[in-house]
Amino acid sequence: MRGRVIKIGLSQADELETEVENETVRPAVGTIPLPLAWTPERFAKVQVQGLVRQVFFPHHGPPAKQVVFIPIDQETAARRVCRRAGETLAEETAGAVAVLGSYSRRLRHSEPLSAPRAPDDLTPLKREAIRVRNNLWLVSSSPSEAETASDLQSYLLEIRQQFEYSIVEAPHLCDSIVAQTFAQLADGIVLVLCAQRTRRMAAFRAVESFEKTGTPILGVVLTDRTFPIPEPIYRRL
Numbered sequence: 001m002r003g004r005v006i007k008i009g010l011s012q013a014d015e016l017e018t019e020v021e022n023e024t025v026r027p028a029v030g031t032i033p034l035p036l037a038w039t040p041e042r043f044a045k046v047q048v049q050g051l052v053r054q055v056f057f058p059h060h061g062p063p064a065k066q067v068v069f070i071p072i073d074q075e076t077a078a079r080r081v082c083r084r085a086g087e088t089l090a091e092e093t094a095g096a097v098a099v100l101g102s103y104s105r106r107l108r109h110s111e112p113l114s115a116p117r118a119p120d121d122l123t124p125l126k127r128e129a130i131r132v133r134n135n136l137w138l139v140s141s142s143p144s145e146a147e148t149a150s151d152l153q154s155y156l157l158e159i160r161q162q163f164e165y166s167i168v169e170a171p172h173l174c175d176s177i178v179a180q181t182f183a184q185l186a187d188g189i190v191l192v193l194c195a196q197r198t199r200r201m202a203a204f205r206a207v208e209s210f211e212k213t214g215t216p217i218l219g220v221v222l223t224d225r226t227f228p229i230p231e232p233i234y235r236r237l
Helices: 040-056 079-092 105-110 124-128 149-162 177-185 200-212 231-236
Strands: 005-007 066-071 097-101 130-133 136-140 165-169 188-194 217-223
Touching: 040 079, 040 188, 040 217, 066 079, 066 149, 066 177, 079 097, 079 136, 079 165, 097 149, 124 136, 124 149, 149 165, 149 177, 188 200, 200 217
Parallel strands: 005 217, 066 165, 066 188, 097 136, 097 165, 188 217
Antiparallel strands: 130 136
């Protein structure tokens, strides 16, 4: 398995869409800048950034262009992780990035009013998608008429042609044919585990299943992690 475990220390109530700036505290004149205090949010930002660089811009091995995030449990959702990974990827590259999920046109009302409008020269999928940044779009994870593996394959190929990078939010792995189909068609997968719900044996079985089919496992994300160690100790790690 290529990749390392990426531990995201946010509780279920945390919003991954909250922007966390990577900056330093402004010091008094003549003093050395001090880093901001350790927080779970900043820890998560660094970890997601590491995952994105590891998967899409690796030092060794081929880079991925289309990656599927698959939650193992039915109760575990990958949407916030995919959205945050997409935002981070859009910051790391000038290429067009698509985050595929259960998005609809109704979400346009919840996006910032300052989000750029789609010019007439955009590709069809970009015009239909929700554009949240200059190079970041939220796209439906599958066309409404998709019913077969062939339909999904054609759709993901179309995504590849119109976006340089794509992050796909798959349904949970349990009894999900769609998740398995996405995994077979993409460049690799990232498994999403929940620290509060995912059983160790279920994670092992998922890894074994994908390894048997030759599906590249590019990373593992652990969500809803708690931090029992006092903050000062974490800042020294």
